[in-house]
Amino acid sequence: MLEACPNDQWRLIFALARYGGLRIPSELHGLTWDDILWDKKRFIVHSPKTEHIEGKETRVVPIFPELEQYLYKAFEQAESGQKKVITICNVNSGSNFRTQASRIVKRAGLKCWPKLFQNMRASRETELAESYPIQVVTDWIGNSPDIAMKHYLQTTEEHFARAVKVAQNQAQQVSESARNALQEEESEITKGNISSIAYETLQKLAKLFWGKELQMIPPRGLEPLLPG
Numbered sequence: 001m002l003e004a005c006p007n008d009q010w011r012l013i014f015a016l017a018r019y020g021g022l023r024i025p026s027e028l029h030g031l032t033w034d035d036i037l038w039d040k041k042r043f044i045v046h047s048p049k050t051e052h053i054e055g056k057e058t059r060v061v062p063i064f065p066e067l068e069q070y071l072y073k074a075f076e077q078a079e080s081g082q083k084k085v086i087t088i089c090n091v092n093s094g095s096n097f098r099t100q101a102s103r104i105v106k107r108a109g110l111k112c113w114p115k116l117f118q119n120m121r122a123s124r125e126t127e128l129a130e131s132y133p134i135q136v137v138t139d140w141i142g143n144s145p146d147i148a149m150k151h152y153l154q155t156t157e158e159h160f161a162r163a164v165k166v167a168q169n170q171a172q173q174v175s176e177s178a179r180n181a182l183q184e185e186e187s188e189i190t191k192g193n194i195s196s197i198a199y200e201t202l203q204k205l206a207k208l209f210w211g212k213e214l215q216m217i218p219p220r221g222l223e224p225l226l227p228g
Contacts, residue, residue: 004108008073009088014104015070017117020061021124021141023049024117025097031085033078036063036071043071047142059142122152129153 005011016022016031022045030046037043041063050056063071074085098116105112113119121141125148128137134145143152 001105001108001110004104006104007088008070008077009086010104012070012074013086015067017120018124019064019067021121023047023121023142028086032083033075033085034083036085045142050142059139061140122154125152126154126156
């Protein structure tokens, strides 16, 4: 979808939603180059939605590696004296903005899903929740843990794939442990150091893993190997 964007400004808009977790378009309007703290790898987001809450007028978000290249590109192309980061469209005209965004999605050959930018923001919050405590993630995204759990955090195909992989790995470890134990018991059999109950259990395991019973080797006593 980023490749389908007509210019670097639109690529930055999508990147801010997908990798920065911004509310689009409301949080684009107040974003200036003075808010980009390059030396600290952070940027300040002005939030119209939460500005009425004391201490929630702004929030500080990391300049994530996925986002950094798009910010740098837009900065390099900014005109002298330009204050606003996004200048190509009137972000306050919501319907027109969404129309242009939808065209880009269709140009990329994708179906425009409902709540386009909110879902991108939700995807980012879900990713961050995999690596950081929820209070840190919601501080960066600008919502509460309750709202995140109810409306943003998602169960993805990757979660299912990871669960299956973990289960397979655990099953393989159990299987390997059983095989090792079986081999150890087999060694004990050749020495004659096994009870009848252990012998029966061992034969069941042998049939399960190898499909056949073990061939017993009688223990060697003190008799001579050769006659005479």
